[in-house]
Amino acid sequence: MHTPVTVIGAGLGGLTLARVLHLHGIPVTVHEAESCPSARAQGGLLDIHHYNGQLALKAADVMDDFHDIVIEGRQALRLVERDGTLVHESADDGTGGRPEVQRGELRQILLDSLPDDTVRWGHKVSGTRTLGEGRHEVTFADGGSVVTSLLVGADGAWSRVRPLLSAAIPAYVGHSVVETYLFNADTRHPATAKAVGGGMMIAPSPGQEIVAHREKADTLHAYVGLSESQDWFAAIDFGAAPAATARIARQFAGWAPELTALITDSDTAPVLRPLFALPTEHRWDRVPGVTLVGDAAHLAAPNGEGANLAMLDGAELAKALAAHPDDVEAALAEHEQAMFARGTGADTFEGGEVHGIDSENNTAQAMLKMFTGLGQGPDLSPAARPQAASTPLGSA
CATH class of the missing domain: 3.50.50.60 (FAD/NAD(P)-binding domain)
Incomplete structure (x- = not known):
């Protein structure tokens, strides 16, 4: 043919x-x-x-169909430290230039x-x-x-x-993420739901991070990132969900429980996503x-x-x-x-460096400083965020 x-x-x-x-x-x-x-x-x-x-x-x-699937309020952002301290919070006032949609629904619009x-x-x-x-x-x-x-x-x-x-x-960039989900979070995991807020939460730390989105209703979708080798992850049996979850959670010892619950309380088996780049x-x-x-x-x-x-x-x-x-x-x-x-x-992510922040200084305060242009103002509204920082790991 x-x-x-x-x-x-x-x-x-x-x-x-x-x-x-x-x-x-x-x-x-x-x-x-x-x-x-x-x-x-x-x-x-x-x-x-x-x-x-x-x-x-x-x-x-297809812009009319696109607007129909936008989830209001999801451009809100919270930056927190590993101990749960809130460093910054911005609401979604509807003026941001990066509305959130479900990938599957957008794909279906194009198919239709x-x-x-x-x-x-x-x-x-x-x-x-x-x-x-x-x-x-x-x-x-x-x-x-x-x-x-x-x-x-x-x-x-x-x-x-x-x-x-x-x-x-493609070569491995030295970092992987593990995906988890919490369903009915407002009822079953209220502390974690509050920590995530109405949109996206970023909790960065040297060599690791937890990023979570509030999807439709009160579903929390988390991306747990670690700068470890592929061999390190290969030693974990992700087919044995409880043991795999426990192994990942141990890397986050000392973090606030409302954050680690995104790992330990997952309603789905953890899914490993190694990160590669050309x-x-x-x-x-x-x-x-x-x-x-x-x-x-x-x-x-x-x-x-x-x-x-x-x-x-x-x-x-x-x-x-x-x-x-x-x-x-x-x-x-x-x-x-x-x-x-x-x-x-487009900015890249390699070797545990997130959006231009070196791994050793990967903290919420450092990210806030980058977002605000090295202290040139507190505006972290969706429209003001730097291009590469609009969505962190797992959301591209």
């Missing part, structure tokens, strides 16, 4: 690309390894930024905006190869294949399309007929920008293709030049 534009990956970046192409009348097919839209959980809250993610959603003409046959589910890529003259073949685990004159890898960190362009492999200056030479968007191109450990950049990559690529209908290579060159600059501009 031959298709004009083939996208690998039905995440936010690939679906935004497909939607904007559809609006411009450009045929596109998206191949996704998952068997159906509900095959797995889609993650927690995303803050969608006015300077990138929202621009992409405007290009996709496409013709039913756009996404081909259960198509796990087993290989890709260049055929010459800008054409590529993609083979799937079920034995099928497609040949395409334009291949776009929107397939994330471990992209099967990336090797056509680059030999780069080189900050990841580039490739132009290869006819193929390109990348999102994490496939510029994977960084969570810094609040990943999903937003992926969507903007997809929207901008689609617009470039629409602007150069007779010169695909000009469109791809334009897209990559702009995308490389965007990827470089």
Whole structure:
């Protein structure tokens, strides 16, 4: 089968690309390894930024639907020290530029905006190869294949399309997060619910942190971060939930109980998320007929920008293709030049350093000082927060 534009990956970046192409009348097919839209959980809250993610959603003409899923009040922020001391609190007054939505609901909006046959589910890529003259073949685990004159890898960190362009492999950044959930927290865990507040709570400490979001209703979704080696985590049996939870909790001995309850009282088994990144200056030479968007191109450990950049990559690529209908290579060159600059501009997280704060000084006071521009004012409203600090670990 031959298709004009083939996208690998039905995440936010690939679906935004497909939607904007559809609006411009450009045929596109998206191949996704998952068997159906509900095959797995889609993650927690995303803050969608006015300077990138929202621009992409405007290009996709889904802003009305986006506004319908915004969870009011979730841009509130609390900074606390490990002993529970409140260092700063800011309310969500509705003027912030980074409204919060559930990732799964946003993905569904994009899926619903496409013709039913756009996404081909259960198509796990087993290989890709260049055929010459800008054409590529993609083979799937079920034995099928497609040949395409334009291949776009929107397939994330471990992209099967990336090797056509680059030999780069994501590297572990020296830090991992463990996800937990507390349900009905206001009733069952009132002290922890109060500590988290109405939006996001950040409790940083050298080499570790606890970040929590209040999702819909009174569900608390926590990201417990540790600067440990992969071997250290490999020694923990995450299949034995109580023992794994206890092992992680021991690393937070001495922390306030209302904070450690986000570990010890989890209503779900802890899920390990090792953090990987591509080189900050990841580039490739132009290869006819193929390109990348999102994490496939510029994977960084969570810094609040990943999903937003992926969507903007997809929207901008689609617009470039629409602007150069007779010169695909000009469109791809334009897209990559702009995308490389965007990827470089996003702050990174490596070796236990959070948003430009070195690991040894990673405290709520240090984060407050960074947020306020080294003491140049107390404004920590959502609109005033630095770009890279808009959402910490686990929320990109």
